[in-house]
Amino acid sequence: xxxxxxxxxxxxxxxxxxxxxxxxxxxxxxxxxxxxxxxxxxxxxxxxxxxxxxxxxxxxxxxxxxxxxxxxxxxxxxxxxxxxxxxxxxxxxxxxxxxxxxxxxxxxxxxxxxxxxxxxxxxxxxxxxxxxxxxxxxxxxxxxxxxxxxxxxxxxxxxxxxxxxxxxxxxxxxxxxxxxxxxxxxxxxxxxxxxxxxxxxxxxxxxxxxxxxxxxxxxxxxxxxxxxxxxxxxxxxxxxxxxxxxxxxxxxxxxxxxxxxxxxxxxxxxxxxxxxxxxxxxxxxxxxxxxxxxxxxxxxxxxxxxxxxxxxxxxxxxxxxxxxxxxxx
Amino acid sequence: xxxxxxxxxxxxxxxxxxxxxxxxxxxxxxxxxxxxxxxxxxxxxxxxxxxxxxxxxxxxxxxxxxxxxxxxxxxxxxxxxxxxxxxxxxxxxxxxxxxxxxxxxxxxxxxxxxxxxxxxxxxxxxxxxxxxxxxxxxxxxxxxxxxxxxxxxxxxxxxxxxxxxxxxxxxxxxxxxxxxxxxxxxxxxxxxxxxxxxxxxxxxxxxxxxxxxxxxxxxxxxxxxxxxxxxxxxxxxxxxxxxxxxxxxxxxxxxxxxxxxxxxxxxxxxxxxxxxxx
Amino acid sequence: xxxxxxxxxxxxxxxxxxxxxxxxxxxxxxxxxxxxxxxxxxxxxxxxxxxxxxxxxxxxxxxxxxxxxxxxxxxxxxxxxxxxxxxxxxxxxxxxxxxxxxxxxxxxxxxxxxxxxxxxxxxxxxxxxxxxxxxxxxxxxxxxxxxxxxxxxxxxxxxxxxxxxxxxxxxxxxxxxxxxxxxxxxxxxxxxxxxxxxxxxxxxxxxxxxxxxxxxxxxxxxxxxxxxxxxxxxxxxxxxxxxxxxxxxxxxxxxxxxxxxxxxxxxxxxxxxxxxxxxxxxxxxxxxxxxxxxxxxxxxxxxxxxxxxxxxxxxxxxxxxxxxx
Numbered sequence: 037x038x039x040x041x042x043x044x045x046x047x048x049x050x051x052x053x054x055x056x057x058x059x060x061x062x063x064x065x066x067x068x069x070x071x072x073x074x075x076x077x078x079x080x081x082x083x084x085x086x087x088x089x090x091x092x093x094x095x096x097x098x099x100x101x102x103x104x105x106x107x108x109x110x111x112x113x114x115x116x117x118x119x120x121x122x123x124x125x126x127x128x129x130x131x132x133x134x135x136x137x138x139x140x141x142x143x144x145x146x147x148x149x150x151x152x153x154x155x156x157x158x159x160x161x162x163x164x165x166x167x168x169x170x171x172x173x174x175x176x177x178x179x180x181x182x183x184x185x186x187x188x189x190x191x192x193x194x195x196x197x198x199x200x201x202x203x204x205x206x207x208x209x210x211x212x213x214x215x216x217x218x219x220x221x222x223x224x225x226x227x228x229x230x231x232x233x234x235x236x237x238x239x240x241x242x243x244x245x246x247x248x249x250x251x252x253x254x255x256x257x258x259x260x261x262x263x264x265x266x267x268x269x270x271x272x273x274x275x276x277x278x279x280x281x282x283x284x285x286x287x288x289x290x291x292x293x294x295x296x297x298x299x300x301x302x303x304x305x306x307x308x309x310x311x312x313x314x315x316x317x318x319x320x321x322x323x324x325x326x327x328x329x330x331x332x333x334x335x336x337x338x339x340x341x342x343x344x345x346x347x348x349x350x351x352x353x354x355x356x357x358x359x360x361x362x363x364x365x
Numbered sequence: 366x367x368x369x370x371x372x373x374x375x376x377x378x379x380x381x382x383x384x385x386x387x388x389x390x391x392x393x394x395x396x397x398x399x400x401x402x403x404x405x406x407x408x409x410x411x412x413x414x415x416x417x418x419x420x421x422x423x424x425x426x427x428x429x430x431x432x433x434x435x436x437x438x439x440x441x442x443x444x445x446x447x448x449x450x451x452x453x454x455x456x457x458x459x460x461x462x463x464x465x466x467x468x469x470x471x472x473x474x475x476x477x478x479x480x481x482x483x484x485x486x487x488x489x490x491x492x493x494x495x496x497x498x499x500x501x502x503x504x505x506x507x508x509x510x511x512x513x514x515x516x517x518x519x520x521x522x523x524x525x526x527x528x529x530x531x532x533x534x535x536x537x538x539x540x541x542x543x544x545x546x547x548x549x550x551x552x553x554x555x556x557x558x559x560x561x562x563x564x565x566x567x568x569x570x571x572x573x574x575x576x577x578x579x580x581x582x583x584x585x586x587x588x589x590x591x592x593x594x595x596x597x598x599x600x601x602x603x604x605x606x607x608x609x610x611x612x613x614x615x616x617x618x619x620x621x622x623x624x625x626x627x628x629x630x631x632x633x634x635x636x637x638x639x640x641x642x643x
Numbered sequence: 644x645x646x647x648x649x650x651x652x653x654x655x656x657x658x659x660x661x662x663x664x665x666x667x668x669x670x671x672x673x674x675x676x677x678x679x680x681x682x683x684x685x686x687x688x689x690x691x692x693x694x695x696x697x698x699x700x701x702x703x704x705x706x707x708x709x710x711x712x713x714x715x716x717x718x719x720x721x722x723x724x725x726x727x728x729x730x731x732x733x734x735x736x737x738x739x740x741x742x743x744x745x746x747x748x749x750x751x752x753x754x755x756x757x758x759x760x761x762x763x764x765x766x767x768x769x770x771x772x773x774x775x776x777x778x779x780x781x782x783x784x785x786x787x788x789x790x791x792x793x794x795x796x797x798x799x800x801x802x803x804x805x806x807x808x809x810x811x812x813x814x815x816x817x818x819x820x821x822x823x824x825x826x827x828x829x830x831x832x833x834x835x836x837x838x839x840x841x842x843x844x845x846x847x848x849x850x851x852x853x854x855x856x857x858x859x860x861x862x863x864x865x866x867x868x869x870x871x872x873x874x875x876x877x878x879x880x881x882x883x884x885x886x887x888x889x890x891x892x893x894x895x896x897x898x899x900x901x902x903x904x905x906x907x908x909x910x911x912x913x914x915x916x917x918x919x920x921x922x923x924x925x926x927x928x929x930x931x932x933x934x935x936x937x938x939x940x941x942x943x944x945x946x947x948x949x950x951x952x953x954x955x956x957x958x959x960x961x962x963x964x965x966x967x968x
């Protein structure tokens with residue numbers, strides 16, 4: 037195995053181990069919050085008092101060993117989580133785990149689209165801005181970025197619904213697909229895609245602003261670098277310089293930033309899904325808030341964190357691919 | 366000629382941002398004087414358009430409440446939440462970041478793991494959970510926002526302290542026998558202030574926006590009228606009386622813009638070569 | 644008489660927006676095919692800026708405000724972007740001072756040579772890569788096939804500079820400009836790299852413009868020397884003439900400041916320093932720029948700038964005192 041490959045493997049193994057520890061910490065935090073809630077843990081897990089079967093609650097109490105010392109309770113709780121047992125929701129009539137996993141794909145679709153849009157547009161706008169620095173184009177892009185950064189996400193969503201959905205009628209105003217149409221195959225995909233546009237763009241605009249500025253700054257720095265001057269002295273054209281020399285070296289900070297933003301991105305799902313009636317876990321969380329379903333809330337929190345950590349591992353792999361091996365720790 | 370224009374352009378962010386923040390502060394402080402009545406009182410015919418009735422320049426909402434009063438009082442609430450949660454976050458983040466950056470090794474590792482923990486959990490979701498468990502009041506909202514906002518400041522301060530601890534003026538303080546605590550407080554911290562100040566303005570903007578999002582979802586303090594709550598309540602009138610949503614939303618936008626411009630302007634003044642970390 | 648390969652005529656380069664402060668002032672010189680010219684001077688005398696002006700690679704703060712650069716008979720300033728890019732790397736190669744930062748850290752070394760061939764010769768990826776490995780061999784890098792696949796951080800400073808040279812000569816340019824190519828390298832490596840450059844120049848028949856402040860290198864490599872001070876040419880001569888009978892007081896000062904082990908130790912300091920500092924761009928006056936520091940200065944020197952006059956040995960010198968002698 038080449039030394040570079042060995043370094044990359046070592047780096048990734050470290051990250052996976054860290055991720056595992058992180059998950060345990062999150063589950064522990066979850067446990068503590070569960071006990072901070074009013075009523076005892078069994079009440080919290082069973083959901084709203086009164087809707088649960090008393091036998092179920094008694095069973096739960098025994099399982100959790102609420103009379104045992106805290107560390108044992110923690111151990112049992114963690115064991116339940118590892119097995120995928122997040123409790124049962126009487127309101128929805130299914131296990132919490134299956135409830136969340138049913139809704140997860142919709143959220144992942146939305147998040148994925150938002151990230152891709154934010155990164156893609158950020159790269160394009162940032163590159164243009166850097167290439168034509170201090171021109172009217174640059175100023176316009178920076179102004180746009182500032183606007184997107186400062187605008188409240190949910191308000192932007194509402195406004196875009198009013199403009200594009202109501203007044204212009206170009207795009208649907210909510211949901212993930214048109215229930216009445218019963219489309220299948222390609223038509224279904226197109227339908228979902230149309231419904232995806234507004235929520236994904238809304239969700240992405242804050243991050244789009246960040247990435248545009250980041251790409252612009254890194255590229256401006258890179259444009260001033262000696263190796264760019266040398267590339268020009270070799271007669272390399274501006275397009276190749278922009279793409280292969282400058283952009284390539286600006287991607288690493290971008291990838292790092294995306295990794296840091298994943299938690300915020302997921303959190304934003306609650307707002308976007310509520311505004312656009314998108315059937316994902318964000319919407320589920322909103323409903324759980326008003327039902328005061330602490331267990332569902334915490335389960336969503338844990339599983340979302342799992343998603344974020346997994347996504348971070350993917351980002352780490354990208355980072356390893358982009359960075360010269362000697363800099364990986 | 367071009368040089369003078371450059372200087373004006375350069376000053377524009379800080380001037381504009383500063384102006385907006387000053388107006389905001391004035392509104393917040395003068396709320397009691399400008400609109401002495403309870404902003405949640407129903408005072409007029411519902412859904413009056415802005416300009417329709419000169420007594421209500423920004424119109425009224427679906428329950429007949431004066432929107433202008435709501436904006437001014439909302440300024441007070443938003444600013445209070447933004448500033449108080451930011452101060453808490455700043456104190457927490459600066460302390461932890463300084464300790465980690467200065468002492469390095471295990472302390473630093475522990476802090477970095479803690480930051481990772483807080484950044485792996487979706488921040489907004491954690492805030493929601495905390496508010497559901499601890500019931501939403503102004504105090505719990507401020508606390509919950511502070512709990513999730515400290516990691517970026519901690520990282521910033523940590524980076525500054527790491528750089529500054531190697532500087533010669535710090536070594537010379539050690540040589541004369543100054544304690545580490547004193548060095549950190551009196552020598553290094555003042556040098557890290559410019560970066561912290563800029564980070565703080567941006568943090569206030571984020572806190573205000575997050576609080577607005579919470580009130581929009583109905584998770585704010587039910588007894589306090591904030592801009593987010595106004596947007597949430599006006600959501601059903603979106604088609605016909607969209608001004609109920611646009612007016613408070615614009616207030617939010619302008620506030621966030623102003624704070625960001627101020628932050629950028631301060632950054633240009635205080636840290637001429639530094640990129641503002643976002 | 645055949646036309647010179649490179650003819651710089653009255654070149655003026657100034658800070659953008661302030662043409663009263665020329666960084667290079669009315670500079671003229673020629674380089675014939677296969678000739679080796681050294682441009683010598685202290686930091687700040689404008690020699691690097693001259694080379695960047697020739698390549699039309701001036702940084703955003705500087706601009707060419709006068710004169711012309713003729714290469715192979717063509718005024719380079721009149722070329723459009725694409726034609727100029729064909730000249731750069733294709734007809735004129737350039738080597739910079741800093742090998743540590745001249746190479747793109749995220750691109751393999753072989754690729755950075757191959758891209759020159761792909762851009763100029765239209766070579767395919769495979770052919771360009773093979774050629775790149777050959778070039779690495781020419782610049783005496785051991786195990787060139789393996790090194791071509793390495794990233795710059797894996798190479799030493801000397802190796803990186805060789806890579807830079809390989810990329811600069813890849814298309815067999817007619818002119819090679821080397822701006823302080825060995826200054827950032829260890830002394831032992833310096834000799835090797837200069838040796839390499841000489842060898843390559845002989846093999847390719849390229850002309851070389853060597854920019855340096857190291858007179859030792861000049862003696863080793865160059866045919867002719869041009870001395871610059873404060874943006875102007877103050878002396879030009881063949882290497883032999885310059886070292887045996889320098890005419891300009893500044894040149895004399897430079898040579899006196901160069902250690903010479905063979906010199907018998909007489910009374911007085913072994914190294915004679917030139918007192919004072921190079922004037923900044925803003926403080927240059929109407930008279931001779933060197934006059935404030937010159938041991939032979941006369942009152943006229945501070946008032947009137949000396950023109951270049953021919954010397955008996957066939958060189959040029961810009962000095963009132965030297966012109967009379």
